[in-house]
Amino acid sequence: MNRANFVLPEIELMSSGHLGCQGCGGALAMRYVLKALGEKTVIVLPACCWTIIAGPFPYSTLKVPVLHTAFETAAVAASGVRAALDIQGDTETTVVAWAGDGGTVDIGLQSLSGAAERNENILYICYDNEAYMNTGIQRSGATPRFAWTTTTPEKNPKAERKKDIVAIMAAHRIPYTATATIAYPDDLIRKVQKAKSLQGMKFLHILAPCPPGWRIASEDAIKIARLAVQARVFPLYEIEDGERYTLNAPHEREIIPAEEYFKLQGRFAHLGPQEREQMQQEIERNWARLQRLVQMKAPSDDGA
Amino acid sequence: MAIRTQSLHPHPSPLPTREREQSYSKVITGNHAVSYGALLARVQVISAYPITPQTQVVELLSEFCANGTLHAKFIKVESEHSAMAALIGAASAGARAFTATSAHGLALMHEMLHWAAGARLPIVMANINRAMGPPWSVWTDQNDSLSQRDTGWMQIYCESNQEVLDTVLQAYRVAERVSLPAMLVLDAFVLSHTAEAVEIPSQSLVDQYLPPYRAGYKLDVSDPHAFGGLAPPDVYMELRYQIQKAHEAALGEFARADEEFERLFGRRYGLIESYYADDAELIVVTSGTVTSTARDVIDELRAEGHRVGLLKIRLFRPFPIELVRQALMPAKKIAVIDRNIGFGVGGIFAQEIKSALYNAPVRPALFGFVAGLGGRDITPEVLREIVDYAETHQEPEDLIWVGVKT
Numbered sequence: 001m002n003r004a005n006f007v008l009p010e011i012e013l014m015s016s017g018h019l020g021c022q023g024c025g026g027a028l029a030m031r032y033v034l035k036a037l038g039e040k041t042v043i044v045l046p047a048c049c050w051t052i053i054a055g056p057f058p059y060s061t062l063k064v065p066v067l068h069t070a071f072e073t074a075a076v077a078a079s080g081v082r083a084a085l086d087i088q089g090d091t092e093t094t095v096v097a098w099a100g101d102g103g104t105v106d107i108g109l110q111s112l113s114g115a116a117e118r119n120e121n122i123l124y125i126c127y128d129n130e131a132y133m134n135t136g137i138q139r140s141g142a143t144p145r146f147a148w149t150t151t152t153p154e155k156n157p158k159a160e161r162k163k164d165i166v167a168i169m170a171a172h173r174i175p176y177t178a179t180a181t182i183a184y185p186d187d188l189i190r191k192v193q194k195a196k197s198l199q200g201m202k203f204l205h206i207l208a209p210c211p212p213g214w215r216i217a218s219e220d221a222i223k224i225a226r227l228a229v230q231a232r233v234f235p236l237y238e239i240e241d242g243e244r245y246t247l248n249a250p251h252e253r254e255i256i257p258a259e260e261y262f263k264l265q266g267r268f269a270h271l272g273p274q275e276r277e278q279m280q281q282e283i284e285r286n287w288a289r290l291q292r293l294v295q296m297k298a299p300s301d302d303g304a
Numbered sequence: 305m306a307i308r309t310q311s312l313h314p315h316p317s318p319l320p321t322r323e324r325e326q327s328y329s330k331v332i333t334g335n336h337a338v339s340y341g342a343l344l345a346r347v348q349v350i351s352a353y354p355i356t357p358q359t360q361v362v363e364l365l366s367e368f369c370a371n372g373t374l375h376a377k378f379i380k381v382e383s384e385h386s387a388m389a390a391l392i393g394a395a396s397a398g399a400r401a402f403t404a405t406s407a408h409g410l411a412l413m414h415e416m417l418h419w420a421a422g423a424r425l426p427i428v429m430a431n432i433n434r435a436m437g438p439p440w441s442v443w444t445d446q447n448d449s450l451s452q453r454d455t456g457w458m459q460i461y462c463e464s465n466q467e468v469l470d471t472v473l474q475a476y477r478v479a480e481r482v483s484l485p486a487m488l489v490l491d492a493f494v495l496s497h498t499a500e501a502v503e504i505p506s507q508s509l510v511d512q513y514l515p516p517y518r519a520g521y522k523l524d525v526s527d528p529h530a531f532g533g534l535a536p537p538d539v540y541m542e543l544r545y546q547i548q549k550a551h552e553a554a555l556g557e558f559a560r561a562d563e564e565f566e567r568l569f570g571r572r573y574g575l576i577e578s579y580y581a582d583d584a585e586l587i588v589v590t591s592g593t594v595t596s597t598a599r600d601v602i603d604e605l606r607a608e609g610h611r612v613g614l615l616k617i618r619l620f621r622p623f624p625i626e627l628v629r630q631a632l633m634p635a636k637k638i639a640v641i642d643r644n645i646g647f648g649v650g651g652i653f654a655q656e657i658k659s660a661l662y663n664a665p666v667r668p669a670l671f672g673f674v675a676g677l678g679g680r681d682i683t684p685e686v687l688r689e690i691v692d693y694a695e696t697h698q699e700p701e702d703l704i705w706v707g708v709k710t
Contacts, residue, residue: 040525044393057539060530065523067396068532070415073389076381080349080393080401081523083377087348087399093525111389114382 006186009035018061020053023218025208025225026127027053028182030062030098033125033206036192039064040093042085044078046108047071048100049134049210050127072107074099075115078122086121094123094196101128101142105163116172119200123192126165126203129210137213144233145282146275147267149213154270161282166205166239173242174201180236181207183226187236187248194238207234215266224264230254231261232287237294245293258283327506334495337465337502338404338430338488339364341472343374344510345428347402348517349394351379351387353409356442357492358432361404384409388416388427395425396531398522400476402427406492407434407448414452417485421456421547423532426479426486426517428472429457433592433643434492435678443679444492446592446644450620450652456547458486458554459620461591465495465502467573473505474565477514478557482550489620492679494593505569513568551622558619575619578631580606584613586694587635587668591617591653594641594682601687612691617653625660632657633666639694641687643676650674650703671697675706 013034020027026049034041041064045051051068055061069077074097082095097115099108104126112124131149132138139149141163152158169177175198180188188206195202209225211218228234229249236248258280262268271279332340338361342350350369352362368374377399379390384405391401405413410431420427431449435441449459460475462468468490475486490496521529535543558575566572580602581587590598595616605612615631632638642651649655654672661667671694676682686706693704 042397042523042525051534054530054533056534056536057530060528060533062530063528065525065528066530066533067393067523068530069389069392070419073386073392073416076379076386076389077393077396079379079381080351080390080395081397082393083349083351083379083390084394084397084399084401087375087377088397110382111386114386117382118380 008185009189011035011038013039013041013063015061015063018053019055020049021210021212021218023209023211023221024049024053025182025210025221026050026100026129029127029188029206029208032182032185032188033096033192034062034064036189037094037096037196042067042081042093042095044069044074044081044095044097046074046099046103047134048103049129050098050100052134071103073111074103074108075120075122075124076111078124079115079118079120082120082122097122097124099124099126100134101126101130102132102140105141105165113172116169116174116201116203119174121199121201123195123202123204125206127206127208129208129213130162131210131213133210133213146271146279148270149267157270169203170239170242172201174203175199175241176202176238177242178203178238179205179207179234181225181229181234182209183222183229184236184249191238213267215269216264220264224261227256227261227264230256231258232283233258233261235287235290237290243296245290245296247290247294325506325508327503327509329501329503331499332465332502333360333497333499334465334468334490335360335432335497336364337468338472338490339368340502340504341469342402343368344505344507345400345402345472345476345514346516347374347376348399349377349379349391349401350403351381351390351394351401352403352405353381353384353387355384355406355409357434357496358404358406358409358430360496361430384412385416388413388420391427392416392420392423392425395420395427396423396523398517398519400517401425402429404430404432406432407436410448410452411436414455417452417455417457420485422543424483424547424550426476426483428475428479428485429487430472431487431489432492432496433489441678442492444494444643445677445679446489446642446652449487449489450644452487453621453652456484457621458484458551460486460488461618461620462488462490462495463593463595463616465498465500466571468495469502469504470565470569470571470573473510473514474558474561477561478554480517481557482554483520484547484550484554489592491593509568513564554622555624573618575624576627576631577616577618579614579616581613581615581631582634583611584635585611586637586639586691587613587615587632588687588691589615589617589638589640589653589657591620592643594643594676597682597684598687601684601691604684605688605691610691610695620656623656623660628657628660629664632661632668633664635668637694638668638670639690640670640672641682641690642672642674643682645674645677654702669698669700671700671704672702673704673706680707
């Protein structure tokens with residue numbers, strides 16, 4: 001990625017005084033996303049950390065309209081907002097469903113799949129902090145294998161792999177699916193702007209480190225997001241129409257061992273050499289799979 | 305009055321081809337009466353999921369949307385929970401929103417029913433009363449809608465297909481004035497799939513009755529606000545108080561909506577309706593289609609010299625406590641017919657009526673009958689049995705099962 005000419009948009013639609021924890025990746029992600037989208041944006045918020053971060057009545061951290069909704073309804077409530085705006089002649093405003101990983105890969109997956117199947121003209125953003133952080137760090141379908149959470153204690157850490165929500169969304173053949181993270185604001189903002197320019201369903205998966213939940217220092221949140229990309233735990237890539245894959249990062253020369261990513265996080269502190277080796281192998285397999293997808297020649301005119 | 309017949313049109317009714325500026329009469333099912341009501345209300349966003357016996361409502365609305373008769377967005381969602389969530393989004397953005405469901409679909413919506421009322425959104429929904437499983441049943445009883453009693457939705461129980469259509473219009477008018485969602489309720493099959501002549505009012509008259517929805521507040525990028533965020537204990541209770549106040553205001557709004565309806569369309573229904581109740585010693589209390597059968601039975605019994613009358617409860621939420629008291633206090637006895645069961649207590653309408661009468665100066669003896677669950681017919685003979693029981697017993701009884709095989 002050429003980051004030399006990147007200028008962060010000046011517009012500021014998130015005010016200080018929000019209720020996020022120090023170093024909250026989800027808070028920074030929202031700030032960047034709104035810089036990319038501008039004022040003509042409606043945010044639909046299901047239950048998640050952002051329910052709190054947005055501020056209690058009568059305050060609002062955001063300078064755009066916000067609709068709070070029930071945990072499992074982000075994608076469909078956003079569909080309803082979209083329909084109402086369209087029927088009243090406003091096709092310009094971007095409707096964003098902004099949900100955590102639990103609200104996306106677990107309880108909200110049904111309505112998300114429905115919205116994707118209908119190709120709703122909304123932008124769905126999952127800020128993924130890899131557990132139910134707002135309720136106090138319980139495992140979700142997005143929690144990585146072997147991670148500690150309060151429901152996967154160190155003596156019995158999570159046995160299952162992280163659910164591959166990007167593959168699930170790509171399988172819906174929606175116009176645009178992409179991953180991003182707060183350590184690469186240029187990449188993130190470009191992807192949001194690209195999503196905004198497209199009609200139909202767009203899905204953005206943002207890795208959002210959580211200092212209390214990951215047991216990391218708050219000043220390390222961005223660094224750890226960068227290490228996640230470099231260690232290929234969370235590669236940055238985008239998928240058009242569910243079949244044209246483009247890899248954005250890491251470049252081969254940037255790649256680091258996963259251990260560099262794990263060792264800064266208390267949630268992985270209990271991992272023995274065997275688990276660490278298993279994780280490294282899993283990362284290699286996922287990387288090889290992603291490489292195959294990127295190299296896959298997609299039919300360009302099959303009308304899909 | 306609903307008469308059980310074979311459907312005249314096994315396939316969706318022919319679409320309205322006549323000049324819509326004149327009212328006309330058409331033989332339609334209760335389900336299609338709902339669809340015509342939504343059409344005439346010019347709903348802007350519809351979202352629904354199929355369930356027997358509701359499905360015909362949204363089939364016809366799909367036709368209306370597809371052929372341009374109705375200018376609306378129809379979001380064909382993957383569940384009823386999502387249907388209500390979609391409407392919450394739509395109404396929050398200022399659109400007139402509509403759905404229809406039944407039984408398990410309504411139960412699945414439960415969380416979002418609280419949300420719609422708490423958010424003060426004037427969504428209107430038709431619920432076709434269907435018994436809850438297990439065991440599976442597609443036939444009528446009221447446990448589905450009555451299980452949603454405390455969600456904050458208004459509930460109106462309909463007796464005829466004409467009343468169904470008219471109630472869609474009245475429901476929007478009241479809902480939008482008091483910022484509360486409203487559910488109209490009709491019996492599975494007895495109304496939903498039974499055809500009778502219905503007057504389809506002219507669009508211009510309906511427009512006069514129900515002007516376009518103008519939300520008092522909505523999602524607006526030029527005036528951004530947050531809706532539904534965390535409410536600390538120092539404000540939450542006031543918001544709940546205001547919902548109760550809105551329900552109280554809705555009683556007056558319903559009465560006025562009914563009067564205005566009569567002025568424009570020549571029909572009115574009341575919040576409750578008394579039939580031969582003024583001098584009755586025994587008043588039978590009904591809701592839904594049982595009322596029609598009961599009218600005939602009351603006529604016969606009156607002719608035979610019985611001093612028996614009828615009270616139809618149309619508006620269940622808000623419950624018209626004062627009107628119910630005034631209607632029932634002159635009687636010596638009340639026989640409440642519940643097509644539902646509040647397990648562990650008894651019939652739910654009976655509970656409501658007892659509650660309304662407790663602080664009344666006079667309390668007639670109340671007999672609570674549970675009948676017709678899971679679509680079992682409540683025939684004139686059944687109603688005669690009920691009247692006979694109440695007339696020949698002196699001590700009130702909370703729960704009497706009618707016709708149950710034990």
